[in-house]
Amino acid sequence: MKNKLAALSLLSVGFFPQPAVAQTRKQTALVDLTVSVFNDAGVSQSVLSKAQDRATFIMRRAGLFLVWLDCGTPGNRQTNTGCSAISFPEHLSVRLVSRASTATEDTFGQTFQNAAGDGNYALVYFRVLASSNAAEAVKTGELLGYVVAHELGHLLLGRDSHSATGLMTAIWGASELQQACQGKLLFTSDQGGRIRSRYFAARARLKKTSEPSQAGSGH
Numbered sequence: 001m002k003n004k005l006a007a008l009s010l011l012s013v014g015f016f017p018q019p020a021v022a023q024t025r026k027q028t029a030l031v032d033l034t035v036s037v038f039n040d041a042g043v044s045q046s047v048l049s050k051a052q053d054r055a056t057f058i059m060r061r062a063g064l065f066l067v068w069l070d071c072g073t074p075g076n077r078q079t080n081t082g083c084s085a086i087s088f089p090e091h092l093s094v095r096l097v098s099r100a101s102t103a104t105e106d107t108f109g110q111t112f113q114n115a116a117g118d119g120n121y122a123l124v125y126f127r128v129l130a131s132s133n134a135a136e137a138v139k140t141g142e143l144l145g146y147v148v149a150h151e152l153g154h155l156l157l158g159r160d161s162h163s164a165t166g167l168m169t170a171i172w173g174a175s176e177l178q179q180a181c182q183g184k185l186l187f188t189s190d191q192g193g194r195i196r197s198r199y200f201a202a203r204a205r206l207k208k209t210s211e212p213s214q215a216g217s218g219h
């Protein structure tokens with residue numbers, strides 16, 4: 001699936017509320033989601049950690065508890081960290097690359113999903129978003145966090161996951177960027193519910209298929 005996040009530069013840099021600091025897991029209702037991050041674009045640690053904080057905050061508001069796995073850069077891959085144990089819906093992956101080879105200039109990211117809308121792999125085009133008009137309105141780390149959350153949203157929501165409002169809007173204009181500046185660009189509550197129900201359904205299917213057959217009849 002391809003998406004387009006065009007942006008306007010109508011906003012000045014303003015107030016950037018930080019995500020809630022406490023990431024201790026007090027709410028038992030939160031669903032675990034692990035995300036492997038392959039930093040092929042060599043995004044700095046400070047930008048990356050701001051992005052992860054923002055995406056963590058957004059996902060938490062949708063009922064998910066994010067665990068990030070730093071899978072390193074091409075010259076310095078992390079090994080034995082579980083980075084490759086990717087499996088929908090519990091463990092997704094994001095690869096940060098400089099730019100797309102085929103996508104248009106205002107495309108910030110892309111996801112890969114099967115006919116059922118399931119997928120575990122997202123690409124984010126860091127240099128494209130960092131040099132866009134949107135980056136004049138929203139700090140780079142924050143913007144990256146919103147884009148990563150948007151792409152994870154595609155993987156978690158399935159097909160036809162763009163919406164008229166909020167984080168999953170296909171084209172981010174002045175209104176969305178203003179919400180981003182205010183820390184308010186989020187999934188809608190409907191989308192949060194859909195993410196969780198889809199997650200539970202997929203996990204139940206996974207569990208069912210991985211259970212050994214009691215009868216052993218093979219049908």
Ligand SMILES: [Zn+2]
Nearest residue numbers: 002003004170
């Ligand atoms: Zn999209």
